[in-house]
Amino acid sequence: xxSTYTPGTRTPFHCTVGDRIRLIEMNDDPDPxxxxxxxxxxxxxxxxxLEQIVVKxxxxxxxxxxxxxxxxxxxxxxxxxxxx
Numbered sequence: 416x417x418s419t420y421t422p423g424t425r426t427p428f429h430c431t432v433g434d435r436i437r438l439i440e441m442n443d444d445p446d447p448x449x450x451x452x453x454x455x456x457x458x459x460x461x462x463x464x465l466e467q468i469v470v471k472x473x474x475x476x477x478x479x480x481x482x483x484x485x486x487x488x489x490x491x492x493x494x495x496x497x498x499x
Contacts, residue, residue: 432456433493436470439486441478448476453490 430436434456441447454472460479461467467479480487 430456430468430489431493432458434489435491436487437490438480439488441480441485443481443484444478448472448474448478452476 435453436456437453438448438450440450452472452474454470454474456468457471458469459466460469462479465481467481469479472478
């Protein structure tokens with residue numbers, strides 16, 4: 416079941432769709448995204464009772480984050496202000 420959040424809406428994970436993040440570590444995956452890889456949060460989902468953060472990684476990988484297991488840092492928070 417997908418959770419719907421609009422950009423700029425904070426979640427229980429202290430992040431939002433549109434935040435730019437950097438992975439610190441992903442230890443529980445046999446083929447993890449490398450530490451230091453950056454990406455953008457594009458959504459959230461619930462798979463078998465596990466909330467996950469859906470990330471579009473700059474490397475092209477498509478592997479979700481597990482809050483509380485995987486460690487990441489917000490690099491640039493989502494900003495909905497327009498220039499001009």
